[in-house]
Amino acid sequence: MAQPSKSPKNPGAADKTLIVLRATLEHSRFTDIVEASGLAKSSVHRLLQSLVDYEFVTVNEEGNYLAGPAAMALASHAFKNIDISERAQPFMRELARKVKCQVHVGARTRNEAVYVAIEESEMPYRIPSDIGDRLPLHCTSIGKCLLAAQSDDTVRKYIADVGLPRKTPRTISTANALFAELYQVRDCGYAVDDEENVPGIRCVAVPIRNHMGRVDHAMSITTLALEKTMDEVIELVPFVVETAGKISRSLGYWD
Known part of the structure; x- marks a missing residue:
């Protein structure tokens, strides 16, 4: 930061x-x-x-x-007057041009994540998504970032409430596998979605911190699986981390 x-x-x-x-x-x-x-x-x-x-x-x-x-x-x-979508948009626009991926910012709302800001890329296709769309936490990159910021007890409650339903054959569907994934997210600082929520879609996300250092939002880049391998998406993580850092700083977070 x-x-x-x-x-x-x-x-x-x-x-x-x-x-x-x-x-x-x-x-x-x-x-x-x-x-x-x-x-x-x-x-x-x-x-x-x-x-x-x-x-x-x-x-x-x-x-x-x-x-x-x-x-x-x-x-x-x-x-009190901070609007994260307004603060984030210029940084998202710059990131979308740089990595040629669609950019999303999401927030947690109980047992889901919701898109609060979207920036399309210059690619000749658009990945369908709209502000207000709701996402599962256990099988999306934004959701995993938000869930990884919670305590293990909160994660257990989420599992008990939601049941880890499968969205694709790649969806994490057991508590042990989810905890292993979240520990990795906490360790490396980013989360991936390798066709776990929607077939043919790959994402990577990093947390955004507010002025208290709390993770209330996360930012992802999204691309077609036909366009980039998961390794190629992960290579773009430093750009996402840099941009999330700028947004966090604009929200008052100093590391």
Whole structure:
């Protein structure tokens, strides 16, 4: 995941205030804030006092600096108005052009996933899908990403509720096989669908994280099995990871 942009070489007064505010949101001890900001102690102390006065920063009993009520309120308003489909679309468009695959973003809703954003590729065919389409979690790449982010107990409940119905001869249909697949997803960071939900369709998906680091969405690229082998689809994973990282960053996630 990309880190926040570097500070300007010759920061002005406004730049310095933002540099100190960002450093304070990442660190609480004064010495760490000074080191992270790269500014003189006297400047940091003066700017911190201004941030405290305006309630963007507060100081606890131990003398540590924390996000203040003004910063918390500002963040709350910002996250309340986030529309992931609007945030994701420019990045999805770039990815679709790069990998020549259809791109989907999906969210979990109880025991299913649902498409919330779609970007078609420049290929001379369209893989049928619409915003609002619902997908099983155990046999789609987006679904596996979302399911892998849950606890084992939640996965067991899903299995008990849904029963792992077969969609194609390749569908995972046993609890042991599904857990093995999800452990692999957690380990490698991406999920695959090799004609497991729809015959002739291959997908790979990676998680998208929100400002809390939680996986509420996942993004996939989809292609025809006649067009690409599964190995060829997996070779495109770094591009999907990069794009998901950009979307996560736009949602407020810093790794």
